[in-house]
Amino acid sequence: MKSPPFEYARAASIDEACELLSQHGEAAKIIAGGQSLVPMMAFRLLRPSWLIDINEIAALKFVAFETDAVRMGACARQCVVARDDALAARVPLLRQALAFVGHAQTRNRGTIGGSLVHADPSAELPLVAQILDARMVLRAKLGTRTLPASAFFAGPMMTNLQPDECLEEIHWPVWRERRTGSAFTEISRRHGDFAMAAAAAQIAIDEDGHCARVTFGVGGASPTPIAFPELAQSLVGHRVDKANARAVAQEAAAALEPDSDIHASAAYRRHLAGVLMTRVLQQAYDTARAVQ
Amino acid sequence: MSEVLYSIAVEVNGAQRAGHVTARTSLVDWLREHLHLTGTHIGCEHGICGACSVMLDGEPVRSCLMYAVQADGHRITTVEGLAQPDGSLSILQDSFCETHGLQCGYCTPGMLIAAQALLDANPRPTEAEIRDAIGGNLCRCTGYQQIVDAIALAARRIAEGAT
Numbered sequence: 001m002k003s004p005p006f007e008y009a010r011a012a013s014i015d016e017a018c019e020l021l022s023q024h025g026e027a028a029k030i031i032a033g034g035q036s037l038v039p040m041m042a043f044r045l046l047r048p049s050w051l052i053d054i055n056e057i058a059a060l061k062f063v064a065f066e067t068d069a070v071r072m073g074a075c076a077r078q079c080v081v082a083r084d085d086a087l088a089a090r091v092p093l094l095r096q097a098l099a100f101v102g103h104a105q106t107r108n109r110g111t112i113g114g115s116l117v118h119a120d121p122s123a124e125l126p127l128v129a130q131i132l133d134a135r136m137v138l139r140a141k142l143g144t145r146t147l148p149a150s151a152f153f154a155g156p157m158m159t160n161l162q163p164d165e166c167l168e169e170i171h172w173p174v175w176r177e178r179r180t181g182s183a184f185t186e187i188s189r190r191h192g193d194f195a196m197a198a199a200a201a202q203i204a205i206d207e208d209g210h211c212a213r214v215t216f217g218v219g220g221a222s223p224t225p226i227a228f229p230e231l232a233q234s235l236v237g238h239r240v241d242k243a244n245a246r247a248v249a250q251e252a253a254a255a256l257e258p259d260s261d262i263h264a265s266a267a268y269r270r271h272l273a274g275v276l277m278t279r280v281l282q283q284a285y286d287t288a289r290a291v292q
Numbered sequence: 293m294s295e296v297l298y299s300i301a302v303e304v305n306g307a308q309r310a311g312h313v314t315a316r317t318s319l320v321d322w323l324r325e326h327l328h329l330t331g332t333h334i335g336c337e338h339g340i341c342g343a344c345s346v347m348l349d350g351e352p353v354r355s356c357l358m359y360a361v362q363a364d365g366h367r368i369t370t371v372e373g374l375a376q377p378d379g380s381l382s383i384l385q386d387s388f389c390e391t392h393g394l395q396c397g398y399c400t401p402g403m404l405i406a407a408q409a410l411l412d413a414n415p416r417p418t419e420a421e422i423r424d425a426i427g428g429n430l431c432r433c434t435g436y437q438q439i440v441d442a443i444a445l446a447a448r449r450i451a452e453g454a455t
Contacts, residue, residue, distance in 0.1 A: 001337040005295050008315035008361050031362075038318075038357045039338035051315065053362060079351070103428025104406065105342060108351040109358070192427055 003041040010053045014060060014139055017052050017166050022141040024050045026163045031055070032075050032114035035106045060113075060168065063087060068174055069135075074113025074167040079104070081112055091172045093132065093200055096184035097124040103192050113167045121156045122194040122220035124186070129153075129170070130225040131200050131217040137169035144168070153224035177204035177212060181287025183280040186220070187272050189263065195220045196264045199276035201284040203240065209289060211235045216249075216281055221258040221273040228252045240285035242278075249277035300364040304329070305373030313360045320344040322360035323370060331371040331401050335430070342429030345402035346370050352409040354428075371401035374408055383453070384408055384446040393442030395433030402429045407443045416447055 011017035021028055028050035031037055040046045054060055060075035063084060070091050072081070081087060082098040094112075101107060101115070101124050115125040116136065128134070129149040136152045138145050138161060147160060154160050161167065186198035201216035214235045217227035231248045238244060253274030260266045295314040302309050304327060311326055318337075323329045323346070335343035337356045344355045347369035355368075374382050384407055387393070394400045403426055410417055410425035417425070422443045423436075431439060 002318070002321075003316040003359075006315050007296055008298060008359070010362075010364075034357050034359075034362075035339060035354075038359075041316075042338050042356075051359075055362060056365075103342070104409070104425055105345055105352045105354050105428045106339065106357075109348070109353045 001042045003038065004044060004047045006041075006048055007050050008053065009050065010056055012056065014054075014057060014166065014168055015141075017054050017057070018139055018141040018164070020050070020052045021164045021166060024052075028052055028163075030117075030166055032117075033077070033106075033110035034114075035102065035110040036114065036118045036120070054166070065090060066174075068176065070172045070174060072112060072170045072172065074117075074169060075111050076113070078102075078107040078110045078112060078115070082107060090174045091132070093128045093182045093184055093202060094125075094172065096182065097128045097200065100124050100184070100186050100188075100192070100195070100198070112170060116152075116170065117159060117161060117167050119153055119155075119157050119159050119224070120194060121222065121224055122196070122198065123225075124184070124195070124198060124219065126153060127198055127200050127217060127219035127225035128184070129172075130219075131202065131215045131227045132173050133215075133227070134173065135171040136167055137171070138162075138165045139168040140165045146171075150227070155223045175202065175204055175213065179206070179288045179291040180204040181284045181289070181291070183283035183287065185276055185280055185283075187276065197221050197258075197269050197272035197276055198225075199273065199280045201277070201280035203235075203281070203284040203288050205285070205288045209239050210237050211240060211285070214281075216252075216277060216284075218252065218256070218273045218277055221253075221256045221269045226256075228255075235281075240281055242282065245281040245285070246274075246278045249281060250274045252277055298361045298364075300361055302360075302363045302365070303367040305369060311360070315359060315361055317360045318356050319346070319358040319360045319363050319368070320355035322363075323355065323368070329370050329372050333398055333401055335398070335402075340430070341399070342402040342406065342426075343399055345405040345429065347405060347409060350409075350412070352405050369405070371404050374404055382408075383449050384411065384443070387446035387449065388439070388442040391438045391441040391445055393434065393438045399429055399431040399433075403431065403439055407439075407446070410443065411447055411450065415450060417443070419444065 029048040060073035182202040186195035219225035258269035335341035
């Protein structure tokens with residue numbers, strides 16, 4: 001249960017981190033909060049020759065508010081993001097999701113970017129990124145590119161991050177509609193564990209209570225968290241009630257092909273996905289309705 | 293292969309401590325094996341049990357999920373740092389004794405660190421907040437109730453002392 005040997009470099013800047021990545025390539029891993037990476041190394045599931053530590057790079061910890069987005073450095077700590085009231089007013093799903101992420105001790109160290117790059121299919125933050133279609137700014141020695149979440153997540157524990165790239169920033173879209181509501185929920189065996197299934201939704205409504213914009217999705221029941229933009233679009237122009245929320249959620253759940261494992265069968269996961277998506281659609285809508 | 297050694301300087305319980313560590317030496321192993329601060333316990337070594345909780349710059353973290361080299365330049369508080377300067381128990385530690393908040397004692401250092409961090413940030417926690425704060429710490433003896441009682445008692449005693 002001890003990590004295998006490796007060499008360590010503490011990067012003072014993102015440039016230095018990218019330089020080290022370009023030197024060591026696939027032999028190197030970035031370490032941010034380490035709350036997933038260190039256990040994987042202790043289990044010897046990973047044996048990088050080099051760890052490049054980005055924890056001391058202050059420029060990767062900022063949170064900045066823009067008109068249509070919140071920009072965030074990849075090394076922003078989960079605890080800092082969860083405590084930020086101004087951020088919760090703009091992207092409420094982040095605080096809602098973080099309530100389910102680990103425990104105080106892991107959120108104090110864990111980072112937003114680390115959770116996204118780790119890309120556990122049942123993790124909470126990748127689901128939020130997926131349904132909001134957050135933008136990932138990827139930095140390499142030779143330049144920067146931006147991927148939407150839908151192109152960033154590639155499979156279970158896999159992203160399209162190249163070996164010489166470091167996630168630098170995340171841009172979370174801000175919905176500016178006055179009457180917007182969101183909801184996040186999950187079922188896990190114990191609070192703080194990875195979810196057997198998780199669901200999230202965000203809905204903006206017009207003055208008459210009809211949906212103007214809808215997004216929702218599910219985690220833990222597919223190789224990556226997944227959003228259902230077409231089904232979400234089918235709710236636009238309607239009020240959400242139990243019947244149409246359930247109909248849309250069931251149709252989404254029917255499209256899933258979850259895995260069976262020791263924690264839950266595929267059929268149970270699909271059932272959970274349908275129930276949880278129904279709930280978050282209703283909750284998000286009710287929250288939007290409550291905004292006068 | 294001979295592993296590279298890294299020089300580190302860490303403030304531990306108020307004292308500057310220097311060391312030479314391999315990159316893979318976890319913070320908890322350094323505290324226990326090199327500094328002989330064996331109050332911090334090792335349970336699972338993969339971030340589940342919370343027994344190894346310490347404060348990093350005042351916030352509780354798991355010392356099995358950090359390498360000692362990463363603590364260079366930072367401030368660590370272990371359970372040894374919670375007692376009063378004369379070595380007598382802190383109000384929180386005393387409250388654990390009072391309510392029988394420990395049995396085998398294995399989880400206790402981590403519980404104390406989690407609880408102290410809670411009380412530092414939130415001197416009057418609700419029961420739900422207490423339970424949330426120790427949600428990442430496993431105890432196999434007490435059923436948690438006496439630990440919750442201990443933290444609530446400490447909060448009351450600290451509040452009474454302050455008025």
